[in-house]
Amino acid sequence: MIKSNLLIGITRILTGIGHRMIERIWRLGAGARLFFLTIIYSGESFKRFHLTLREIYFTGVMSLLIVIVSAFFVGMVLALQGYNTLQKYGSSEAIGVLVALSLVRELGPVVTALLFAGRAGTAITAEIGLMKTTEQLSAMEMMAVNPIARVIAPRFWAGVISMPILAALFSMVGILGGYLVAVPLIGVDDGAFWSQMQANVDFRLDIVNGVIKSLVFGVACTMIALFEGYDAPPTAEGVSRATTRTVVISSLTVLALDFVLTSFMIVI
Amino acid sequence: MDRTKIDLWVGVFVALGMAALLGLAMKVGNLTSSKLGETFSVTAAFENVGSLKPNAPVKSAGVVVGRVGSIAFDSKNYLAVVTINIDKRYAFPSDVEANIYTAGLLGEQYLGIEGGGADEPVVNLKNGDKIHKTQDAIVLEKMISTFLFSKASETNGGAQGSTAKATSDAKSTELGDAPF
Numbered sequence: 001m002i003k004s005n006l007l008i009g010i011t012r013i014l015t016g017i018g019h020r021m022i023e024r025i026w027r028l029g030a031g032a033r034l035f036f037l038t039i040i041y042s043g044e045s046f047k048r049f050h051l052t053l054r055e056i057y058f059t060g061v062m063s064l065l066i067v068i069v070s071a072f073f074v075g076m077v078l079a080l081q082g083y084n085t086l087q088k089y090g091s092s093e094a095i096g097v098l099v100a101l102s103l104v105r106e107l108g109p110v111v112t113a114l115l116f117a118g119r120a121g122t123a124i125t126a127e128i129g130l131m132k133t134t135e136q137l138s139a140m141e142m143m144a145v146n147p148i149a150r151v152i153a154p155r156f157w158a159g160v161i162s163m164p165i166l167a168a169l170f171s172m173v174g175i176l177g178g179y180l181v182a183v184p185l186i187g188v189d190d191g192a193f194w195s196q197m198q199a200n201v202d203f204r205l206d207i208v209n210g211v212i213k214s215l216v217f218g219v220a221c222t223m224i225a226l227f228e229g230y231d232a233p234p235t236a237e238g239v240s241r242a243t244t245r246t247v248v249i250s251s252l253t254v255l256a257l258d259f260v261l262t263s264f265m266i267v268i
Numbered sequence: 269m270d271r272t273k274i275d276l277w278v279g280v281f282v283a284l285g286m287a288a289l290l291g292l293a294m295k296v297g298n299l300t301s302s303k304l305g306e307t308f309s310v311t312a313a314f315e316n317v318g319s320l321k322p323n324a325p326v327k328s329a330g331v332v333v334g335r336v337g338s339i340a341f342d343s344k345n346y347l348a349v350v351t352i353n354i355d356k357r358y359a360f361p362s363d364v365e366a367n368i369y370t371a372g373l374l375g376e377q378y379l380g381i382e383g384g385g386a387d388e389p390v391v392n393l394k395n396g397d398k399i400h401k402t403q404d405a406i407v408l409e410k411m412i413s414t415f416l417f418s419k420a421s422e423t424n425g426g427a428q429g430s431t432a433k434a435t436s437d438a439k440s441t442e443l444g445d446a447p448f
Contacts (some may be wrong), residue, residue, distance in 0.1 A: 050271055057274045061281045100296050165285025172288035175296060194295065203297040211289070 031227040034148075038156050038226070041149035051154040052161075059120040059155070059222075060162030064169070066119055067112060071103075071170040074111060075177025078102055082178075083186050092188055096197035099178035100171075104201060104210045108171035110258050113217035116163060117250035121225035124155055125246040128229030129239035137230075152226050159222025160215065167214035209265045213258065220257060221250045307353040308395040309337055312366040317348045318405025320368055320377045326352055328381040333358045336379055352379060352399075359392045360384060368405040377405060 045052045082098040128151065131137050137147040175197075182188045201207070225246045232242035317339055326334035337351035352366070361384035369380045383401070393399070 050275075053278050054271075054274055056278045056281065061277045064281065064284075104292065104296065162281075165282060165288075168285050168288040168292060172291050172296075175292075197296055201297045203293055207289075207292050207297050 042153040044149035045154040055155045055158030063119045071173040072177040075174030076181045079178035079181035093192035095182045096193035097200045100197045103171045103174040109167045109213040112167040112170045113254040121246045124225040125229040125243045129232035133234040160218040163218025164214045224250045306356040309353045310397045312399040313347040316404040326379045362391045365401040366399045367403040
């Protein structure tokens with residue numbers, strides 16, 4: 001009797017795991033399908049570019065404040081922490097290199113993507129989820145307007161265009177923040193700060209790779225947000241859950257992708 | 269929000285992004301400093317290039333005059349052949365020395381071009397020329413082992429010298445004692 005109970009319990013756990021796995025894989029497939037449909041129907045978003053511009057305004061321009069302010073603080077903290085360690089080795093002039101490389105290579109693209117997922121990704125998911133709940137998407141289909149071409153594709157391209165711009169701004173503002181702490185506040189030599197940076201930051205290997213990273217993150221974050229919204233159950237609870245999932249999945253995907261991309265990019 | 273206002277803000281946004289990217293390229297990256305003008309390339313063979321890497325600076329009197337182009341292995345002579353791209357603005361006599369130096373104690377390695385005191389008329393290096401006088405990178409292990417060996421042979425040699433002296437003294441006394 002006890003044995004059969006145990007067996008039933010184990011079976012139930014295994015079934016649950018399998019069910020979840022299949023669900024995940026199904027969602028991955030559905031997401032990939034939406035991605036290809038978006039690419040196919042994205043002609044509309046370039047022909048009627050004002051649709052995309054409007055979305056760039058909502059995803060990019062509205063994210064400017066949070067990105068710039070956090071970049072400033074991240075740069076300042078980097079300079080403070082870096083100086084604290086570097087001065088033990090008598091190489092506090094290398095602080096410019098430290099700040100610039102950490103921002104351009106990693107923190108710029110990654111933190112921007114995380115902020116973007118929280119600020120713009122959730123908004124996209126909630127908006128599309130609510131459009132679905134209030135049956136606006138079905139109404140569009142009734143009027144022979146393809147909701148993917150009209151709603152999804154412009155948001156997708158807006159995200160892809162906005163992300164590298166935001167990441168470049170993040171890096172630049174972060175470096176300025178680091179400069180403000182290192183040079184006027186701590187008293188590192190102004191010339192050494194910039195010249196060491198210029199000697200060690202490579203345009204192709206560091207800056208262009210950072211932009212490539214942010215482009216990939218832009219595709220990933222926007223697509224996840226769009227899919228979660230498009231796939232959300234048309235209830236208040238469904239939309240709220242989809243919004244949460246957007247942040248969680250986007251953040252994890254960005255961090256995992258970052259590792260993969262970095263391992264491709266680093267020349268040993 | 270009417271359309272023109274959105275266009276304006278998106279324009280500002282994109283312009284900011286461009287400015288940031290331009291700032292990164294010019295002020296942070298090495299896009300400006302690594303650009304040499306027209307260059308000519310010469311080669312130099314080394315027994316050991318240490319950790320010299322392509323694109324390392326080539327300096328003369330501390331001024332960057334070029335960059336290391338490529339480093340290849342010559343399997344005929346077992347030498348490393350370094351191609352050096354030198355800015356066309358600078359001219360060097362053909363008998364200069366190419367040395368591999370290390371910037372600071374732990375810094376990167378760079379190529380130094382020095383010397384050159386050819387008699388008149390001075391023949392300048394041309395594209396495709398070879399620098400004959402080279403000095404290898406310093407390998408720390410080699411330096412230490414040379415030092416140790418020289419130290420050891422010094423003490424050994426000293427001991428041998430004294431015994432040799434003693435025997436010769438003995439010989440000389442022997443000779444001195446000779447009955448003629």
